[in-house]
Amino acid sequence: MLDWHRFALMIPMRLTNRRKACRPDAGRLPLAPFGRAAVALLTTFWLFAQSAAATGRKPGAPTFYKDVLPILQQHCQGCHRPGEIAPMPFVTYRQTRPWANAIRNALSQRKMPPWFADPRIGHFSNDPSLTSAQIQTVSSWVKANAPAGSPQDAPSPPRWAKGWNIPRPDRVVRMPRPVSLPAKGDVEYTYEIVPTGFTQDRWVQMCEIRPSSRAHVHHAVVYIRPPQSKWLQQAPIGSPFTESSLKDPHDRRDALWTDSDILLVYAPGSSPDHWGSGMAKFVPAGSDLVFQMHYITNGHPATDQTRIGLVFAKTPPAQRVLTLQLTNDRFVIPPGVDNFRVEVHGTLPNNATLLSFFPHLHLRGKRFEYNIIHRNGRVEPLLRVNYNFYWQLSYRLAKPRFLKAGTELQAIAWYDNSRNNPHNPDPDAAVTWGDQTYDEMMVGFFDVAVAANVDKYQFFVRRPRK
Numbered sequence: 253m254l255d256w257h258r259f260a261l262m263i264p265m266r267l268t269n270r271r272k273a274c275r276p277d278a279g280r281l282p283l284a285p286f287g288r289a290a291v292a293l294l295t296t297f298w299l300f301a302q303s304a305a306a307t308g309r310k311p312g313a314p315t316f317y318k319d320v321l322p323i324l325q326q327h328c329q330g331c332h333r334p335g336e337i338a339p340m341p342f343v344t345y346r347q348t349r350p351w352a353n354a355i356r357n358a359l360s361q362r363k364m365p366p367w368f369a370d371p372r373i374g375h376f377s378n379d380p381s382l383t384s385a386q387i388q389t390v391s392s393w394v395k396a397n398a399p400a401g402s403p404q405d406a407p408s409p410p411r412w413a414k415g416w417n418i419p420r421p422d423r424v425v426r427m428p429r430p431v432s433l434p435a436k437g438d439v440e441y442t443y444e445i446v447p448t449g450f451t452q453d454r455w456v457q458m459c460e461i462r463p464s465s466r467a468h469v470h471h472a473v474v475y476i477r478p479p480q481s482k483w484l485q486q487a488p489i490g491s492p493f494t495e496s497s498l499k500d501p502h503d504r505r506d507a508l509w510t511d512s513d514i515l516l517v518y519a520p521g522s523s524p525d526h527w528g529s530g531m532a533k534f535v536p537a538g539s540d541l542v543f544q545m546h547y548i549t550n551g552h553p554a555t556d557q558t559r560i561g562l563v564f565a566k567t568p569p570a571q572r573v574l575t576l577q578l579t580n581d582r583f584v585i586p587p588g589v590d591n592f593r594v595e596v597h598g599t600l601p602n603n604a605t606l607l608s609f610f611p612h613l614h615l616r617g618k619r620f621e622y623n624i625i626h627r628n629g630r631v632e633p634l635l636r637v638n639y640n641f642y643w644q645l646s647y648r649l650a651k652p653r654f655l656k657a658g659t660e661l662q663a664i665a666w667y668d669n670s671r672n673n674p675h676n677p678d679p680d681a682a683v684t685w686g687d688q689t690y691d692e693m694m695v696g697f698f699d700v701a702v703a704a705n706v707d708k709y710q711f712f713v714r715r716p717r718k
């Protein structure tokens with residue numbers, strides 16, 4: 253079913269990397285015709301080779317400052333800079349040079365930047381992939397012994413807001429109390445309710461979740477709780493709690509279930525969200541933000557105090573962004589099976605513009621796809637992902653897609669519960685839905701844009717179709 257009420261996660265997003273027009277041959281020498289032109293070319297080459305020999309680098313070899321740094325700035329530094337998720341920064345020549353070979357390998361195997369969509373299906377505005385020409389440039393640079401070149405050729409450094417991957421937030425909302433985490437064992441989902449103190453309605457154009465102890469956060473979801481909401485009504489404000497710490501039976505049920513709108517989800521490898529102009533998430537005046545934290549332990553005790561940064565829309569948008577989900581929570585993955593399929597369908601109750609996808613599975617997740625099933629039975633693929641638990645990314649359509657009420661959407665997940673899956677915590681287990689990573693999930697989140705005055709409840713009211 254098209255599910256809007258199950259508790260859960262949603263959508264992060266890659267940010268800086270606008271897809272470049274793909275010109276696979278750009279940067280290569282044109283094939284010289286025979287005759288004079290070829291001779292001229294050879295002569296130039298020879299002269300160039302002479303001067304290059306003097307400076308100890310290969311002729312025409314790309315340099316760090318001129319050719320490689322722009323690529324790093326645009327495709328890598330979002331993560332490879334101090335304070336971000338990658339272990340080593342690629343900001344200066346000195347930092348990058350020792351990694352030259354590893355960089356070439358990672359690029360030629362297309363392991364970096366992380367991206368898991370089948371390139372034959374769909375175009376995504378946050379696809380950070382390099383063009384073949386860019387990979388070639390870096391590869392030639394490495395083969396030529398990774399020359400620095402002249403610092404004067406360097407592009408101006410990108411302006412990062414310190415500590416954020418979004419521009420400097422208008423508001424930062426932080427969990428008021430740090431959560432103490434044990435060295436070992438499972439940690440129940442932990443909540444903290446934080447009043448925004450907003451005295452007026454706010455439209456959020458961009459936001460980013462920043463855990464203080466990234467290594468301990470498996471995922472975080474920030475929900476919007478409007479003032480009239482009855483969700484977690486008796487639960488404490490401003491201090492951490494879990495389902496089992498709550499007294500009120502309604503609240504205990506609420507800790508596992510909500511129809512509240514999601515502001516943002518953080519998961520491994522995810523990045524901030526940034527909606528197109530004229531679209532934003534709505535946070536009514538007086539709302540609370542509810543942090544739902546799934547912590548993991550790693551042998552070291554720690555504390556975490558996650559925060560979310562918000563950049564407000566300058567003017568009220570024409571459209572409101574809602575995060576919806578296709579969920580199937582009734583499956584049993586038999587032990588040892590290496591390609592178990594779980595699917596779910598839903599029809600859109602109203603017209604909506606499809607913006608992006610965020611598939612969520614756990615350690616046995618293998619593939620995920622979203623399709624439209626047309627009336628005549630034709631299956632139109634929208635996204636195919638080779639699922640990687642450690643890189644939960646969102647996939648944002650390069651061209652948002654208008655869908656009419658009644659459009660049938662399908663999501664399909666495949667799981668590998670065999671011994672061949674190196675991440676499988678227990679190939680002998682029959683696996684069902686559950687919170688912990690040794691359980692499984694099947695959630696196909698997707699963002700849609702609707703009219704600015706339509707909320708999630710109104711969107712799900714099905715009207716008779718003419």
Ligand code: HEC
Binds near residue numbers: 329
């Ligand atoms: C979304 C974040 C992200 C982006 C973007 C990204 N990286 Fe990484 N990269 C990481 C993280 C995290 C690691 C360490 C963990 C791992 O190896 O998966 C890593 C590891 C690496 C490694 C080491 C791999 C190895 O075999 O040890 C190389 C080399 C690398 N990145 C190069 C790049 C280059 C070059 C780019 C840009 C073209 C890039 N990365 C873009 C996050 C990123």
